[in-house]
Amino acid sequence: MRISLAKLFFSFLKIGAFTFGGGYAMIPLFEREFVKRYGYLDEDEFYDVLVICQSLPGVIAINFSVFIGIKLRGKVGGFVAGLGVALPSFLIILVIAAFLFAYIENPYVEAAFKGVRVSVIALIFTAGFRLFKQNKHLFGVFMAVLTFALVAMVRLHPFFVILAMGAFGYITTKVGEVVRHASH
Amino acid sequence: MLLIKLFFTFLGIGAVAFGGGYAMLPLFERMIVEQHGWLDRSLFLDMIAISQMTPGPIAINSATFIGFQIQGVIGALVATIGMITIPVILISLVSVYREPFKNSKVVQAIFTGLRPALVGLIFASVFSLARDAVFDLWGLILFFVFFGLLAVFRIHPILVILISAVLGLIIYA
Secondary structure (H helix, E strand, C coil): CCCCHHHHHHHHHHHHHHCECCHHHHHHHHHHHHHHHCCCCCHHHHHHHHHHHHCCCCCHHHHHHHHHHHHHHHHHHHHHHHHHHHHHHHHHHHHHHHHHHHHCCCHHHHHHHHHHHHHHHHHHHHHHHHHHHCCCCHHHHHHHHHHHHHHHHCCCCHHHHHHHHHHHHHHHHHHHHHHHHHHC | CHHHHHHHHHHHHHHHCCCCHHHHHHHHHHHHHHHCCCCCHHHHHHHHHHHHHCECCHHHHHHHHHHHHHHHHHHHHHHHHHHHHHHHHHHHHHHHCHHHHHCCHHHHHHHHHHHHHHHHHHHHHHHHHHHHCCCCHHHHHHHHHHHHHHHHCCCCHHHHHHHHHHHHHHHHC
């Protein structure tokens, strides 16, 4: 069954417009729409694409939408899907940003945001805490502490630290393989 | 000139933004707040709250917000497009050459380093941002309350942000 471009666009638009909480919150909705409801993709295929999108840089929801779009309707499909998923947030934020700058001087708005800023710190901390729990092994803790020190203390640029840590992970894995190979 | 700078800044963020959402905030913070001074820390935190409370991917919301703040609607467009350019090129390539990528040992090896590094990065941005958010005893108490609500009681982030706005009004207004 071939999906029409209009339907592809509106499927992604709908998910982009009504999913709160970022890209990961969209994954179950993509699944419901494209796997369960219409059967454009099977379950295995869906999770394959998800794993691939998670291992590439960028916005996961966009990566995912473009990949699915390309798969279902080629390059035009990829464009239409990416546009559909991004358009609602783009428009909503434009309206809010314009509105916010008109009211940010208001003392009540400022007081509310003083509380909100603390909850944002807690949100980011919680995200770090959850990710930490998945990397509690010795090497993981070492890498996390090293990265923290390089970025927060030595003040290296995160861009280069990310590249360096990726390279470091690759090298240590390879060295580990060679050592294991040699000991057999 | 500013638009070109905006485009390449977001191109750079998009190129190494592994892990999605909160994992890319450290990059945003260093490049947008510290390097270019396009947003101060308080507004940066406000932006994250707004991104969380509105539908859509947090990174797209952030790029739109920052771009708009710098150069209006055209700035918003340039930042958002810059952010997704490299990832979309990569996705297009991988959608064609999929099999060699899918089970790639190289990718897996790189991620053994990247995944824990993201933990360190996220805590580094907490460390840097907290100075402008948690500045009194109330802030410290609220931080632990919100962390408890999120991590222990698993209250939805949007609800926690709403609670924090009400508490902010009560305490600081």
